[in-house]
Amino acid sequence: MTTVGERLVEGLAARGVEVVFGIPGVHTIELYRGLASGAIRHVTPRHEQGAGFMADGYARVSGKPGVAFVITGPGVTNTLTAMAQAKADSVPMLVISGVNRRASLGLGLGMLHELPDQAAMVRALCPTERLDDPADLGPMLDRAFAAMLGGRPGPAHIEIPTDVMGLPCPALEAPAVLPQPPEAAPQALEEAASLLDAAQRPVILIGGGCRRAGAQVQALAEALDAPVVQTTNARGIMHGHTLTVAASASLAATRALIREADAVLALGTELGPTDYDAYVNGQLPDLSGMIRVDLCADQLARHKARLALRAEAGAFAAALLPRLTPRKGDGAARAEAASRAARAELADLHPAMPDQLAMVEAIRDALPGGLIVGDSTQPVYAANLCYDHDRPGGWFNAATGYGALGFGPGAAIGAAVASGAHVTCLIGDGGLGFDPAELRVAVDEALPVTFLVWNNAAFREIAEAMIAAQTKVIGCSPSPFDMGHFAAACSLPFARVPQEPEALKAALRAPMQGPRLIEVQAR
Known part of the structure; x- marks a missing residue:
């Protein structure tokens, strides 16, 4: 049976x-x-x-x-x-x-x-x-x-x-063929091509729906000579490209780029507030004239658009490309100016953000081609605003959308099981307290995961929000683990480094067998 x-x-x-x-x-x-x-x-x-x-x-x-x-x-x-x-x-x-x-x-x-x-x-x-x-x-x-x-x-x-x-079960038939994603109608493709060909300053917005369509998105951007603004879940799709704007649409510089555009093409992005209006100031430019492409009919109905097409982003880009007249203009200059201005904004938002971003970039530079899986912690917030990863799909975290604390350890383990590549779990001492036992799973499975704990001995992001709201800070100082002893309890090699990019790079480049824990003593 x-x-x-x-x-x-x-x-x-x-x-x-x-x-x-x-x-x-x-x-x-x-x-x-x-x-x-x-x-x-x-x-x-x-x-x-x-x-x-x-x-x-x-x-x-x-x-x-x-x-x-x-x-x-x-x-x-x-x-x-x-x-x-x-x-x-x-x-x-x-x-x-x-x-x-x-x-x-x-x-x-x-x-x-x-x-x-x-x-x-x-x-x-x-x-x-x-x-x-x-x-x-x-x-x-x-x-x-x-x-x-x-x-x-x-x-x-x-x-x-x-x-x-435990009941007897007959043999299963072969799996059914999965439904194929909808394809944009030729007439809609022609209309989109006409609108984009007529534009002099187009901009492309891409989200997680483009994560596996990097080649098609890049070819489309090059044909349009259009800067490409990437949400958190799209980072790495066009790493280092002259048309890349790896900066949040919540930043003033990115919004200025969008506002000055005479055509906006939104591909595979839900246009959610955590990516497009993180500071809830309502200053995102009017997108009602955009061309929007998404798999989900419900998503397409949630925002007014000049032209809404239900299609998979990569297939749409590939179908649209031969209908366009390639051109060369000032797209790279516009992308570079927006990226530079967005990065400069970080210090105005919070004086610690540039240094936090530098630590994330140190992880990328020390471990090229690796994955960084983040929890909700301050350097992750900084990098979500302005950071270019070197691998498509290699930067993701729970600090947008639902925003579940404790996401990092489990998600990093799943990522390592899937890829075999090195994974850095970037998590705060507060977030680590949500799911600390999962670090033993990485030991059991001998996974190449670095658990990088940003230890500021606080829920500092929340404490600073309370201060900004002029209310007494309560409940934001839970005592952190003694990270050395905690690492030993998990049978993890351990290192402690100051908040200095070069010190972090040296620790990350040290040989490793299986998982390890590195504590950053955050300033």
Whole structure:
């Protein structure tokens, strides 16, 4: 007899899943029976929230859905924060959970891990289904993968009752072909080309939807001679290019560039406030005359545009390119001026920001081609405003969108599992307190992760916001770990450096075997 749990793992493997992040429990033992074949690697986090963040980091780097196995009840509620972060950042994540036996659901019998309606909680975030009939397993997996990958990416959830997991299950049919992204109509492409050809000062705005379309975006930018403004999730797509503006649209210099444009093309960006109006001053230029391209019809409906096209950004750029008349103008000069002015703005926003940015750039320069996965900490905020990474998709963090603290360790581990490349987890001492146990997972898995702790012994960003609001600072000074002892408890090599770029570079360039912890004594 082949059980539902075993068929589930077969179905995941058939859909390209290679890794599952999960913590086994009495409600998921039958799911783990399927993992015994070894077809899928299992990584054990220390907390279900960490499992979700690992799945998130894995998905961002691999391009495949990250998968988490969690128990019913607290396993699901612990994972909801990570699912919400994935929803905000358009990350494909599949959470497969248990749920109590079918006959007990909704009766309030006081069973272990019971929730009144587990699916209702999840449904507020993403599609969810319960498997009641083993014959539905294959189609249900097809629907989950279509939901994650068939349009704007995001999380999905399947719950399996404990009395269904061990039932006999027929062989699954081959996975269904995923829905293809919509293509822009030729007439719309011609209209877009006409508008852009007529412009003398075009600007392109790109977001996370362009993360895997770097070549197409670059070719389009060069044909239009258009500066390219990149959100946090788009950094690295055109590293070092003369048309790159790796600066937030929340900065005055970037906004001036946009305001002076006579055509704006927005590709794969939701135009969210954390990227476009971080200081909530409402001074973003009017974008109602833009050409906007996005996979999501709901997104396209949220902002007025002269021309809205539902399409994948890379495919759109490739289809538009032959319709354009290439030209050469002052695009590079405009991009360089905006980038220079944006960087100069940092000191006006906060006198410490230039030094914080220099430390992030030191990480990039010491470990070229690596990934930097950030938590919500001050140098991450500075770099989100103005920073150019040297690898597409190699800079991401939770400091935009949903903004979950404690994201960094799990996401860095998932990124390292996906890539095998060196990953730096940049996290504050406050954020580290949210998920410290996940560092042991990097030890267990012998992953090339540097946990770089920015230690200012405070929730300093919040403390400074309280001061700016002229209120008493309360609750912002939790005592940090003694990082040396904490590293020893985690069996991690340890170094402590001052907030000096050259000192940090030297520490990062030191040989390493497996993970390590470096503490920066922040000023």
